[in-house]
Amino acid sequence: MESTQLRLARRPEGEPDDTTFSTTTETLPELQDGQVALAIRYLSLDPYMRGRLSTAKSYAAPVEIGDVMVGGTVGEVVESRFDGLEPGDFVLSYSGWQSAAVVDGSQVRRLDPSVAPVTTALGVLGMPGFTAYAGLLEIGKPQEGETVVVAAATGPVGSAVGQIANLKGARSVGIAGGPDKVRALTEEFGFDAALDHRSPDFRDQLAEATPDGIDVYFENVGGAVFDAVRRRLNTYARIPVCGLVASYNAVGQPEGPDRMPGLMGQVLSQSLTVRGFIQSEFQKSHGRDFVRDMGQWVADGRVRYREDVVDGLENAPAAFAGMLRGENFGKLVVRVGG
């Protein structure tokens, strides 16, 4: 059995490009007892992957040059020497950017396609959905009548944040780029207000959409949006920080003025909470509740999701670079041929 693999060829400075990954083909080893062979059907593309390309200090070790790029995957079992998994079963694994893999059966989770499409295990019912759920409920703590703002709001994290906020009785304000996405925010996802951060009068729109200020800003973007949001924060506002995609491709330190003292001054004068997190921190405490709540909400149609499916593993690098520029529309997933 052969696997087509995308390996890290060169650490990008700035945006990843054609030279970042290289393609190899490898014959997979024979199955050992306890292992399964997977044909990868879907590969998840997520902003955190940009961090894995860099040696900058982070919560996870970087991918080494020459290694297969990491990533969440949905695979179909093609051969099994693991009790409880049979050919034809779909599983969630962390097999990375490749078309096939041999993995320990104990390291994968069986998916039931009759409950929800298997791709949801990479999105609304997977890591991005859990990021929204745990970060919003545990750090953001939205109260009835409060205002929750989130950017990249058609993405898998942002769209879940807005809908969970609404389910908790808060008012949701979504920010996205371009009229199609902005329309989807209110029409598909039920946001109470939707804004285009590319509008020249974005700041005025934000003020209008948040007449009572902002109580929770779910930060997954950074950059200019954060600057505008800061001015609307209420005393005791909470800012769960799960991503800063606007600066992931940044090279060097940005020019002044130095806004750090101003930010710290605001943290003090408004008793703000700024809290970074990685979803894995909350798996033990919130994982079970998430599976129950989110499974129910998705089944009921109270939480909706949108997927942006790209065909072909060979198109993963371009799709990934596009995602960092905000070009995807919904959870970005690669359908891996085979």
Added chain:
Amino acid sequence: MESTQLRLARRPEGEPDDTTFSTTTETLPELQDGQVALAIRYLSLDPYMRGRLSTAKSYAAPVEIGDVMVGGTVGEVVESRFDGLEPGDFVLSYSGWQSAAVVDGSQVRRLDPSVAPVTTALGVLGMPGFTAYAGLLEIGKPQEGETVVVAAATGPVGSAVGQIANLKGARSVGIAGGPDKVRALTEEFGFDAALDHRSPDFRDQLAEATPDGIDVYFENVGGAVFDAVRRRLNTYARIPVCGLVASYNAVGQPEGPDRMPGLMGQVLSQSLTVRGFIQSEFQKSHGRDFVRDMGQWVADGRVRYREDVVDGLENAPAAFAGMLRGENFGKLVVRVGG
């Protein structure tokens, strides 16, 4: 009865100076039922007062030009029409920078000089002590064996933070300016390590004093100390922010590079908690525990304190300006003549 009063004459740009306050004398009104007349014995000088001189957005309204400058005070009752207070009683009031005041008896708290010197109501057993207690325990949450760092560590907040950290089984590292203060940190207050932020090799000293990194940084200073501390923070570190005295006199936005994106990136990659607070937020939840715990610790000698007493209300402006430069050594209190 006459009161000598210091009133805000001009909002300072940068450091407060001779032109900031003006002195007036006023005859106090006749006592009404329920009121007491106080001869002010001690005036507390605290960094937060710098914020009251400015119209910049803050958690409290600024002092208006022409108003008596605000502040916590210990007064002696000289006449009473309030049940439960008699001439000779000492009370805690918020009478500001003046020598005498007429106040509602219900607005003051009677102090028992036999339990602790009355000045402690302005320091270790008052607002600064409570700031340390609530911020450290509720936000910092020091665990046994963790490392807690605090600057301005001979001050009333910092010295309490270090000693409470030790009582909770954490390791305390204090930062101060100058050899006398640094010596007092270990000898008087029992810090496990003490550093001089003026040392040319301060960063190396900090690294040496925090071999296991920093779990809690109690932020009351800002500036260069925060920059050095940032590099030593551990994953999940907590930063209660109660003051930024290093920048209180700042004029305009500092030059670049812009450190804000770097700070937010660190918040994300290390899952940091940055939380501003004003002690009053925690009065209801922690006020009673504080009175019990801190009263006991001070009585037992497990929490020690140091006061820096300046004689004469007329010297308050210069002492206040000096405090903002870090010139006080312990809780700064003005003994008001009369």
